[in-house]
Amino acid sequence: MNASKLAQSLGDLDDAATVDLVQEKLDSGESALAILGELQDGMNIVGERFAGGEYFLSELIYAADIFKKAGAPLQEELKSAVQNTYGTLVLGTVKNDIHDFGKDIVATVMASNGIKVIDLGVNVEHQAFVEAIKEHKPQLVGMSCLLTTVFDDMKEAIKTIKDAGLRDQVTILIGGGPVDQATADYVGADVYCKTAQDGVIAARKVLGVS
Amino acid sequence: MSEKTAEMLFEERSHRLQTAVRLGTPDRVPLALVLDAFAAQVMGVKLSDFASDVELAGQTMLDAMELLGDVDSIQFAPYAPAMLGMAWLSPVELPGRQLPENTLWQVDEQVRIVPEDYDRIVEEGWSAWLGAYIGRYLGEAAAAGQAMMGAMPHWVSEFRKRGYVMFSPGFCGNPFENLCGGRTVKEFILDLYRIPDKVQAALDVIMAEERERTRQMVRAGGPSGYWVGGWRSAPEFLAPKLWNRFVWPYLQEMVETVVEEGGIPVLHFDANWDRELPRLKELPKARCVLALDGKTDIFRAKEVLDGHMCILGDVSPAMLSLATPDEVHAYCTRLINEIGPSGFILAQGCTIPFGAKLENVRAMVDAVK
Numbered sequence: 243m244n245a246s247k248l249a250q251s252l253g254d255l256d257d258a259a260t261v262d263l264v265q266e267k268l269d270s271g272e273s274a275l276a277i278l279g280e281l282q283d284g285m286n287i288v289g290e291r292f293a294g295g296e297y298f299l300s301e302l303i304y305a306a307d308i309f310k311k312a313g314a315p316l317q318e319e320l321k322s323a324v325q326n327t328y329g330t331l332v333l334g335t336v337k338n339d340i341h342d343f344g345k346d347i348v349a350t351v352m353a354s355n356g357i358k359v360i361d362l363g364v365n366v367e368h369q370a371f372v373e374a375i376k377e378h379k380p381q382l383v384g385m386s387c388l389l390t391t392v393f394d395d396m397k398e399a400i401k402t403i404k405d406a407g408l409r410d411q412v413t414i415l416i417g418g419g420p421v422d423q424a425t426a427d428y429v430g431a432d433v434y435c436k437t438a439q440d441g442v443i444a445a446r447k448v449l450g451v452s
Numbered sequence: 453m454s455e456k457t458a459e460m461l462f463e464e465r466s467h468r469l470q471t472a473v474r475l476g477t478p479d480r481v482p483l484a485l486v487l488d489a490f491a492a493q494v495m496g497v498k499l500s501d502f503a504s505d506v507e508l509a510g511q512t513m514l515d516a517m518e519l520l521g522d523v524d525s526i527q528f529a530p531y532a533p534a535m536l537g538m539a540w541l542s543p544v545e546l547p548g549r550q551l552p553e554n555t556l557w558q559v560d561e562q563v564r565i566v567p568e569d570y571d572r573i574v575e576e577g578w579s580a581w582l583g584a585y586i587g588r589y590l591g592e593a594a595a596a597g598q599a600m601m602g603a604m605p606h607w608v609s610e611f612r613k614r615g616y617v618m619f620s621p622g623f624c625g626n627p628f629e630n631l632c633g634g635r636t637v638k639e640f641i642l643d644l645y646r647i648p649d650k651v652q653a654a655l656d657v658i659m660a661e662e663r664e665r666t667r668q669m670v671r672a673g674g675p676s677g678y679w680v681g682g683w684r685s686a687p688e689f690l691a692p693k694l695w696n697r698f699v700w701p702y703l704q705e706m707v708e709t710v711v712e713e714g715g716i717p718v719l720h721f722d723a724n725w726d727r728e729l730p731r732l733k734e735l736p737k738a739r740c741v742l743a744l745d746g747k748t749d750i751f752r753a754k755e756v757l758d759g760h761m762c763i764l765g766d767v768s769p770a771m772l773s774l775a776t777p778d779e780v781h782a783y784c785t786r787l788i789n790e791i792g793p794s795g796f797i798l799a800q801g802c803t804i805p806f807g808a809k810l811e812n813v814r815a816m817v818d819a820v821k
Binding site for chain 1: 552
């Protein structure tokens with residue numbers, strides 16, 4: 243499928259053109275949901291280029307920022323749309339870790355790929371994940387850390403979710419500087435995400451987004 | 453056969469390390485550890501005490517070396533974790549203070565540098581701007597840095613008296629890391645796209661001052677190792693066009709300055725540097741050490757840099773925390789055989805983490821014997 247001009251401009255990180263094209267489409271009466279779809283196609287191009295080694299984290303961040311800026315005029319109309327996200331992610335840096343670097347980037351990139359993000363912040367109590375799952379009914383939970391010392395906190399947070407009888411309702415993604423597959427096995431997570439884009443790919447798979 | 457004296461051990465270990473740096477084959481692969489919170493852990497010292505008393509930290513690190521036995525070197529000692537704030541331009545939260553007891557110190561990264569600061573750095577100069585910034589946010593970090601650097605000569609001597617080499621007791625600045633830390637990664641990366649010329653102008657001003665500071669430091673400190681750190685400036689985070697403009701020229705200049713003055717740049721490169729490994733061949737041959745943390749493919753680094761640069765690493769913090777001693781020993785043996793035995797120094801990736809298993813660290817130490 244050929245990308246639209248708008249999707250291509252976002253994929254090429256053309257900030258000004260993307261903002262202008264969104265405005266043109268709004269002025270010509272196109273629906274906000276359709277325009278949002280094209281912007282998400284643009285983020286797919288960015289994701290593919292990241293996966294192919296052509297783009298790096300900096301482009302993911304910049305693309306997400308262009309997406310946010312270009313998509314701002316759509317928000318009012320989107321509020322009344324039936325569905326403008328594919329699913330929900332509850333996200334947080336686990337207890338005893340105050341780093342938000344990785345978590346914030348994941349939040350930004352996920353949101354620009356059509357996933358609603360409930361950001362619990364840093365140093366998140368185990369029980370807070372449980373409460374957020376009950377309240378927001380997410381399909382996904384993301385946990386981040388930058389310290390090896392909090393691997394046990396991550397493990398305990400997942401156990402707390404399990405003890406609350408909610409483990410089967412969510413797919414748990416983890417990531418962060420020292421995290422690897424062995425960590426995922428140790429803490430009992432479902433998916434280890436080496437990069438923010440890995441998280442997007444895993445989330446789209448869970449949510450059945452092609 | 454009589455026991456070796458501490459001075460004999462020191463000379464033997466120094467020679468071993470120098471041989472590795474010069475890409476030769478030492479009698480055995482040397483070790484160069486980073487022991488900070490882990491030292492407190494194994495010596496039963498409260499982390500809050502370790503973090504607040506630089507002399508206690510030095511003694512604890514020395515005691516931990518003795519506990520581990522035949523280790524060639526520690527990369528630096530003593531330690532005052534609050535000083536990390538000077539590298540990140542962000543305050544550090546400490547155990548027993550902002551954090552609970554026996555919780556590891558953490559850098560509190562928030563947006564403290566705003567876009568207008570790039571212009572101010574250019575107008576006021578780096579030192580003047582930094583002085584005011586320290587006054588606002590980093591008084592404790594600056595004091596900790598002074599305390600640590602002031603105590604270091606004494607501890608270099610104390611470690612030597614026990615036969616240990618202090619491998620890299622000097623620290624060089626990295627303009628990218630300074631600004632990125634105080635601005636936060638996301639905002640700084642967006643600045644690189646949206647106001648690149650302003651950022652570059654500020655980096656140039658910082659670099660000019662840091663280059664001279666580094667030159668004086670190496671002249672005073674002599675021919676030991678000097679950390680040239682990179683973490684958020686790792687290629688995995690940045691498009692090549694950004695990395696080539698905002699990272700590499702400054703790193704290269706810093707490394708060359710250290711080498712010109714007779715020091716050994718220890719490229720403490722955290723995160724993944726795979727993409728730019730070939731660029732490191734532009735740095736002076738057999739004069740630098742590439743210290744990897746387990747995220748860069750060390751085996752590819754060996755292929756690319758074989759015969760050009762000594763490699764140090766890379767038993768990851770996760771492995772030291774979660775693996776078994778047999779797994780650690782097997783990995784270290786592979787490193788010794790495939791990255792060494794020439795031009796290789798065995799070490800942890802970055803630092804031995806708080807919570808690492810002592811038996812895993814012993815397995816790493818024993819692997820070189």
